[in-house]
Amino acid sequence: MAGAVIQLNLYGQWQRAVLGACAAIFGPVLSAGAADPSLVAFRVEGGQIRAPLTSEAGDPARGKTAVLSRDGGNCFLCHSVPDAGETPLGNIGPPLAGVGKRLTAAQLRLRLVDSTRINRNSVMPAYYRTKGMRNVAPAYLGKPLLTAQQVEDVVAYLLTLRN
Ligand code: HEC
Known part of the structure; x- marks a missing residue:
């Protein structure tokens, strides 16, 4: 009896270890958005999110407003x-001048969606993530800082910063 219990426990541990290893290997590849059904799903590959989050193209003018607004990006x-x-x-982060030349749309998209996927210790807020956050005021629980369309608008604006 005791033997069976121990075996079950060991199996459980083994199973958890395998699941953990799978999550570590595939987690960064498979969509992080899928963890939250209220968000548009996205796929992170090689430090980028290639597909736009919305079907409407980003608008650079709206993006600039979001970047310079206290209610929007606070960038x-x-x-x-x-x-x-x-x-x-x-000046906590690098100047955004020329960022449209340094980074691609796909790289900028991931940077905005979840900068911790690029730099684990990044102090830059994850603008399109709602899970795994700490100390979130109740009014903001479950809501990303930017909408999917705003993420696309900000990407479009950043791409215009080429000098
Ligand atoms: C609390 C500070 C903070 C805020 C707010 C913030 N960032 Fe950042 N950002 C950083 C830091 C610090 C870095 C440097 C890389 C890192 O530590 O992750 C960075 C890096 C970046 C980069 C990469 C720049 C490069 O040359 O590689 C881009 C693009 C960027 N931020 C855009 C934005 C935009 C757009 C917003 C607003 C939607 C924003 N950031 C808001 C701190 C911030």
């Missing part, structure tokens, strides 16, 4: 942004 708190007018700009 300017950490990044300098070209043509920001009077907005005071932060």
Whole structure:
């Protein structure tokens, strides 16, 4: 009897180890969005998300508004942004000037969706993730910081920053 229980436990551990290994290997490849059915599913491959999150193309003008808005991206708190007018700009992250030349749309998309997939210790917020967050105010629980369309708008704007 005791033997059977121990065997079951061992099997359970083994099974968990295998599942854990699978998650570690395939987790980064298979869609992270699928973990949350309220989000558009996306697939992370090689540091990028190739497919746009929406069928409507991103709008650079709306993207710029989101980047410079307190309700939207708040990106300017950490990044300098070209043509920001009077907005005071932060320097925690690299300047966004020229980022459209340095990175592709697919790389920028992942950077916005979940920067921790690029740099595990990134302080940049994951703008399109709702799971695994800490200290989220109740009003924001389950809601990504940007909508899928805003992510596409911001990608479109960043691609215009080529100098
Ligand atoms: C709390 C600070 C913070 C905020 C807010 C923030 N970022 Fe970042 N961002 C960073 C840091 C720091 C890095 C450097 C890489 C890292 O640590 O992950 C970075 C890296 C980047 C990069 C890569 C730049 C490069 O040259 O490789 C892009 C693009 C970017 N951020 C865009 C944005 C946009 C767009 C927003 C708003 C939607 C935003 N960031 C909001 C801190 C921030």
